[in-house]
Amino acid sequence: MARRSQPDSRPEKLRSELVELLNDFAEKLQHEDLRGKVCALIPAFRKLRDLGSSLIPISDAGSARERILAYLLKYPHQIIDGDELAVVSGIGEWARRVRELRVEFGWWIYSGYTFDDIASAAEKAGDLAEVLGVEAIHIRPDQYILMRIEEDRDAAYRWNVLNEIRGKKVSVTDKILEYLRRNAGKQVTGEELKYLAGDAKEWARRVRELRTEAGWPIVTKNSGREDLAVGVYVLEEDRQAEEHDRRIPDDVRVAVLRRDNFSCVECGWSRSMFSPEDPRKFLELHHVTHHKDRGANTMENLKTLCNVHHDAIHRQTRRT
Numbered sequence: 001m002a003r004r005s006q007p008d009s010r011p012e013k014l015r016s017e018l019v020e021l022l023n024d025f026a027e028k029l030q031h032e033d034l035r036g037k038v039c040a041l042i043p044a045f046r047k048l049r050d051l052g053s054s055l056i057p058i059s060d061a062g063s064a065r066e067r068i069l070a071y072l073l074k075y076p077h078q079i080i081d082g083d084e085l086a087v088v089s090g091i092g093e094w095a096r097r098v099r100e101l102r103v104e105f106g107w108w109i110y111s112g113y114t115f116d117d118i119a120s121a122a123e124k125a126g127d128l129a130e131v132l133g134v135e136a137i138h139i140r141p142d143q144y145i146l147m148r149i150e151e152d153r154d155a156a157y158r159w160n161v162l163n164e165i166r167g168k169k170v171s172v173t174d175k176i177l178e179y180l181r182r183n184a185g186k187q188v189t190g191e192e193l194k195y196l197a198g199d200a201k202e203w204a205r206r207v208r209e210l211r212t213e214a215g216w217p218i219v220t221k222n223s224g225r226e227d228l229a230v231g232v233y234v235l236e237e238d239r240q241a242e243e244h245d246r247r248i249p250d251d252v253r254v255a256v257l258r259r260d261n262f263s264c265v266e267c268g269w270s271r272s273m274f275s276p277e278d279p280r281k282f283l284e285l286h287h288v289t290h291h292k293d294r295g296a297n298t299m300e301n302l303k304t305l306c307n308v309h310h311d312a313i314h315r316q317t318r319r320t
């Protein structure tokens, strides 16, 4: 691909030059020669790209990647068409720049593909509509949303860890689990997990299985951590739930948490009381009649406990 000419900071000049080029093209259009017409259109094509990229001044953003980021930062939490990013970037390979911003630089830029993966792995339609004002299904694959305006300070570290794990010859589930464990307590995006899975659509389903079947405390907005953004995952603690506390469906989990006001029924601790010195770090669900003793995954048989009281109950049970 030929390099485009330098962007001009004077959009009006570019606009009038473009009009001139298109006027000249009127004469070419009369000829039969297809290739002649195509080649004659190239200067206008390039001029249009320059005009688009000139809309964001060079002083604000010098490169195509910086222009894409500047544009997304101007309109966070809104659905942005890929075509808009094509216009402001002024380059054909804008999608690759978006990928770099997302995984290498750690910006939370979600594509419609990722929302689709998340929605299709959910047990029920999620709360995407509430957060975004649209159903996940209405975001097209080539549309994007900047989910968070802060830059990720750990981006370089995470990028290295991502690639290290991505290259391993293990299952998608094992890759996801290792990445979450190495980022325990931190917010991880669906885009990172998707990249880790080599873009396989199954990544979202594997995350859910790790939570609901293997008992890893991976929380999301739809599983009771309503303070999290859609598409964000946190492994709250680097440990698996007791065998009998596993396999709780997400909708039951959320219903129990809501009933118990998102707080420990023993001490009243909730996430809003989180403090680094306090050993109480997160909430877990406990089966009153243990699952292995045929205790059901129902609201009646489940209660919310902080990790401290949950541990205490299990120590007592083991002694008796």
Ligand SMILES: [Zn+2]
Residues within 6 Å of the ligand: 264, 265, 266, 267, 268, 269, 305, 306, 307, 308, 309, 310
């Ligand atoms: Zn407690």
Ligand SMILES: [Zn+2]
Residues within 6 Å of the ligand: 242, 244, 245, 285, 286, 287, 310, 314
């Ligand atoms: Zn328990």
